[in-house]
Amino acid sequence: xPDYDVIVIGAGNGGLTASAxxxxxxxxxxxxxRHNLPGGxxxxxxRGRFEFEVALHQLSGLGTPEQPGPxxxxxGQLAVLDKIEFTEEDTLYRTMVPGEFEVTLKADRTEIIxxxxxxxxxxxxxxxxxxxxxxxxxxxxxxxxxxxxxxASREKYPIYCKYAIKSSKEVLDDYFKSPFLKLAIASYxxxxxxxxxxxxxxxxxxxxxAYTEFKPFHIKGGSQALSNAILDTFxxxxxxxxxxxxxxxxxxxxxxxxxxxxxTGEEITCDYVVSNASTISTxxxxxxxxxxxxxxxxxxxxxxxxxxxxxxxxxxxxEPQDLGIDVSTQFISLNTDIExxxxxxxxxxxxxxxxxxxxxVADPDxxxxxxxxxxxxxxxxxxxxxxxxxxxxxxxxxxxxxxxxDIVEKVYPGFGDALEEVDVSSPITHLRYLGHPGGGFxxxxxxxxxxNLFIPPTSGIDGLYFAGAWAGMAGFQPTLESGVSAAKAIYxxxxx
Amino acid sequence: MTKQDxxxxxEGYAEIQAEIEVLRKYAHDRxxxxxxxxxxxxxxxxxxxxxxxxxxxxxxxxSKTFRLISADGYLPPFQAGQYINIFVxxxxxxxxxxxxxxxxxxQTAYYDVxxxxxxxxxxxxxxxxxxxxxxxxxxxxxxxLFYYNPLFHGNNLVxxxxxxxxxxxxxxxxxxxxxxxxxxxxxxxxxxxxxDMIFKDELEDRAQRHGNFTFIPVxxxxxxxxxxxxGFITAELMQKLLDDVKDRMFYVCGPxxxxxxxxxxxxxxxMPKKRVRQEVFGxxxxxxxxxxxxxxxxxxxTFEVQIRGGKTxxxxxxxxxxxxxxxxxxxxxxxxxxxECSLCRTKLLSGEVFQPRGVKVRKSDRQFGYIHACMAYPxxxxxxxx
Numbered sequence: 016x017p018d019y020d021v022i023v024i025g026a027g028n029g030g031l032t033a034s035a036x037x038x039x040x041x042x043x044x045x046x047x048x049r050h051n052l053p054g055g056x057x058x059x060x061x062r063g064r065f066e067f068e069v070a071l072h073q074l075s076g077l078g079t080p081e082q083p084g085p086x087x088x089x090x091g092q093l094a095v096l097d098k099i100e101f102t103e104e105d106t107l108y109r110t111m112v113p114g115e116f117e118v119t120l121k122a123d124r125t126e127i128i129x130x131x132x133x134x135x136x137x138x139x140x141x142x143x144x145x146x147x148x149x150x151x152x153x154x155x156x157x158x159x160x161x162x163x164x165x166x167a168s169r170e171k172y173p174i175y176c177k178y179a180i181k182s183s184k185e186v187l188d189d190y191f192k193s194p195f196l197k198l199a200i201a202s203y204x205x206x207x208x209x210x211x212x213x214x215x216x217x218x219x220x221x222x223x224x225a226y227t228e229f230k231p232f233h234i235k236g237g238s239q240a241l242s243n244a245i246l247d248t249f250x251x252x253x254x255x256x257x258x259x260x261x262x263x264x265x266x267x268x269x270x271x272x273x274x275x276x277x278x279t280g281e282e283i284t285c286d287y288v289v290s291n292a293s294t295i296s297t298x299x300x301x302x303x304x305x306x307x308x309x310x311x312x313x314x315x316x317x318x319x320x321x322x323x324x325x326x327x328x329x330x331x332x333x334e335p336q337d338l339g340i341d342v343s344t345q346f347i348s349l350n351t352d353i354e355x356x357x358x359x360x361x362x363x364x365x366x367x368x369x370x371x372x373x374x375x376v377a378d379p380d381x382x383x384x385x386x387x388x389x390x391x392x393x394x395x396x397x398x399x400x401x402x403x404x405x406x407x408x409x410x411x412x413x414x415x416x417x418x419x420x421d422i423v424e425k426v427y428p429g430f431g432d433a434l435e436e437v438d439v440s441s442p443i444t445h446l447r448y449l450g451h452p453g454g455g456f457x458x459x460x461x462x463x464x465x466x467n468l469f470i471p472p473t474s475g476i477d478g479l480y481f482a483g484a485w486a487g488m489a490g491f492q493p494t495l496e497s498g499v500s501a502a503k504a505i506y507x508x509x510x511x
Numbered sequence: 512m513t514k515q516d517x518x519x520x521x522e523g524y525a526e527i528q529a530e531i532e533v534l535r536k537y538a539h540d541r542x543x544x545x546x547x548x549x550x551x552x553x554x555x556x557x558x559x560x561x562x563x564x565x566x567x568x569x570x571x572x573x574s575k576t577f578r579l580i581s582a583d584g585y586l587p588p589f590q591a592g593q594y595i596n597i598f599v600x601x602x603x604x605x606x607x608x609x610x611x612x613x614x615x616x617x618q619t620a621y622y623d624v625x626x627x628x629x630x631x632x633x634x635x636x637x638x639x640x641x642x643x644x645x646x647x648x649x650x651x652x653x654x655x656l657f658y659y660n661p662l663f664h665g666n667n668l669v670x671x672x673x674x675x676x677x678x679x680x681x682x683x684x685x686x687x688x689x690x691x692x693x694x695x696x697x698x699x700x701x702x703x704x705x706x707d708m709i710f711k712d713e714l715e716d717r718a719q720r721h722g723n724f725t726f727i728p729v730x731x732x733x734x735x736x737x738x739x740x741x742g743f744i745t746a747e748l749m750q751k752l753l754d755d756v757k758d759r760m761f762y763v764c765g766p767x768x769x770x771x772x773x774x775x776x777x778x779x780x781x782m783p784k785k786r787v788r789q790e791v792f793g794x795x796x797x798x799x800x801x802x803x804x805x806x807x808x809x810x811x812x813t814f815e816v817q818i819r820g821g822k823t824x825x826x827x828x829x830x831x832x833x834x835x836x837x838x839x840x841x842x843x844x845x846x847x848x849x850x851e852c853s854l855c856r857t858k859l860l861s862g863e864v865f866q867p868r869g870v871k872v873r874k875s876d877r878q879f880g881y882i883h884a885c886m887a888y889p890x891x892x893x894x895x896x897x
Binding site for chain 2 (some may be wrong): 026051052059060061062063064066074099126156159165168172175176178179180181236237239240243244246247250259263293296298299300304313314316317318327332401405406408409413417418419420431433434435436437438439443446447450451452464468
């Protein structure tokens, strides 16, 4: 008898849902986490009187109790819906080019169209047609993949087949003339980490559609509350979490998973492993080289690590409205050239864009009375950060942060004067806390070739499963779902 | 028809498959990157430092500076004001205490920590009395949040120091004066006795040589002939010493009483929260004196703490749970020992603890029953999960 049925490596979103699902189904599960608390990205930290949300900007896929989205069902099955409270946001985002352009898109198709038409009356027809396309595309995608239509074909789903992996830029250019309009519609590009030229239409369309249909949400107490709630389900279902204990090696015997060796050298046996670590470190650091299938080695080498991020966590000694902040999510660009902004993620050049999330707009209790918090974020790849001598790291970090704050100050004068607590995370921070190559919280880059249309979901090793952004799509909803999928696959196999 | 079929009917599918084949053919060999993540992290935040005492400097009758060099050749950078948490094995107990680094971050050949004798100081008195040159110590890497942040601190800084609370300021003052940084510092340094002021000579010397650094000692129990400022660091005194307080950033570091006294004085000056930074200072001398302590629990009450899947240990009401665990041979991760860093976050399965105000427990951690063991005092028998 092995010590456990399943060992889950990593208590990020995917590791947590995998552990909780398996434990709830009666499996004996050990959850190993290197850090002292669950969540991975889904966490928070305290500075002064502020508890800063680390990673969650807008939770997708939840939907309302009346119109539930897929995530609501999932969290319901994990018995966490009763343990935490969600805050619904009525706005997708505001897109701004300071001094030139600004539009706010509500989480409602009719209102989005009206807002865009008001700004771009010349392109009214195109706007209608584009949103028809997005909605039709997404409905077809839902029928094929979520309803699992057994008769799916190109004839039945022509829009899906025509547009799925087309570049978003191509479609936007076909439909629209104004670069401001294109910027406004493509504003969620940062959530995937690819500019429209490389972002598939399917990703851009699904983001717009899903956030509009299921509304953006946040969580009372932040994403740490979600992580704590899932862990609570795991513990109550008899699961064994072990913190401050990383996994070092996965033991293979006769071509099958046999157990895990922890960082303290303890050997623990099991039949299945779910790795919520990056696929790169799982194959390259935790498995003996002789067990890594050649095919997987090629797969890992043919894919590129996605961006990490640079976030300034700002605690302000005023209410959002005192500065004029009236929407939760904003994208500020100094120009409309997204391709150039993407290129700048590989440099320390002065940033030309940033995202801003103010959680207190939708949830006035998020921060103490009379105060609010704002996360100012721009994505960054890690490579150039790795070239900084350690002794200069802090200076470089502060310089880059100041340049981002300068952008915010243009739109919200007085922002800098209201700062009461500030901390900064860089790609190095994410590398440290996640252990992922490149600090890549989105996993690999999400080109068309990296979608699940092309990447087989299996690990190539009997008993080894993956959960998290490295094994599929990135973001809260997809990673939470990935753990449940891994759990289902294991459960099916256990009961054969 | 299967799903696989429709995938292949997507426009552009074949082209992408062909691209994938090319990419795999010329794939980067990821075996070459093995260990990169650890290498990067170990240059900035190694888990543990192995240190050797290279020099011991007598500072005052009650304090010494320990110069610590790396046993394996590398000390990570830090921000002036940060501390290391030094571990010791003493009388069969493994415990630790955080000490601010007093040396300048401009060099990392060594870290200086300056230790002052304290009544019943478990680790401090051991360092002062037992540790000699050549001894080995282990510590965490530098951590802590009491440092200059250029994004919002401005250039006019006022340091309020009390006793050994001078040490983080010493690092900041050395950095600013040595590197010629564009920051004005006024140090108001409270001490009982002018002869027991750590770094007094060096501070006077630096103040004389650098126009952007002002040193103002304030003596609470002055000898009869003393001619400088006396008493405590009051609002009135600060108003007198600093012509304009408005754009200044105040930093406070000292013993417990210093905060109790100085923070209200800063309020009197009208300083908003955002203009006051304070270092954390560990467990209070007498927890039962804290606001909110339940009167029915006495200092020497002892409770049983059951560790899930492990042993049951005794724990005194007036000692942080972390210390009771250490007495029982259980060391849990820690860095600040002041309720701030959250490394000792522990799940409370049953029972009740007292956590003084200011312990930085996350909202949802409170909801789900997590405590910071370094600043949690048992009020009942407990069951915990480590």
